[in-house]
Amino acid sequence: MPSAHWKRSARKPRRLIDSCVLIAAPDHTGCARYLTALGHAHHGYVTHNILGEILSAARKFEAFERDKVLAFVLSLLLGGKLTVLPLGPVPYETLHALTGALPHLSPDDAVILAEMKELGFHCLATIDGELASRKNREALAGQNIRILDLRQS
Secondary structure, eight states: OOOHHHHHHHHSOEEEEOHHHHHHTTTOHHHHHHHHTTTTSOEEEEOHHHHHHHHHHHTTSOHHHHHHHHHHHHHHHHTTSEEEOOOOOOOHHHHHHHHHHOTTOOHHHHHHHHHHHHTTOOEEEEOOTTTTSHHHHHHHHTTTOEEEEGGGO
16 A cells, blocks of 8 residues: 555656756746745656756856856755656657647757656746747647746746
């Protein structure tokens, strides 16, 4: 028989956190508030591709900004608020369905959304204006993907 902890964990939303949220968090109060609350209402997840985007973006920052972003992400990982998901294949069919639904989807976003679907996730927390636009949110809803727009928080 499953424990009460397992039952509660199974009902919590499983949300993938976009790289832009993690990069902006030190200076964006909505992102910071959302990320620091992880663990109470739900847990956050990232993929290896998302971590790669963060590291790639951080290389372009000044040393102070880079250290601030990387320290924040590391604190979330070490604090158990974020989990890095295992690597896995991304089938061409999944990518094709997403790029068909959103023809102007960037290759990076297409891979992250396809990877998300393959891992069984249905919600992406982001501040990406293009992904969070009404038109794209509706198209992604047809693909069983919900966009949680943190720009308004």
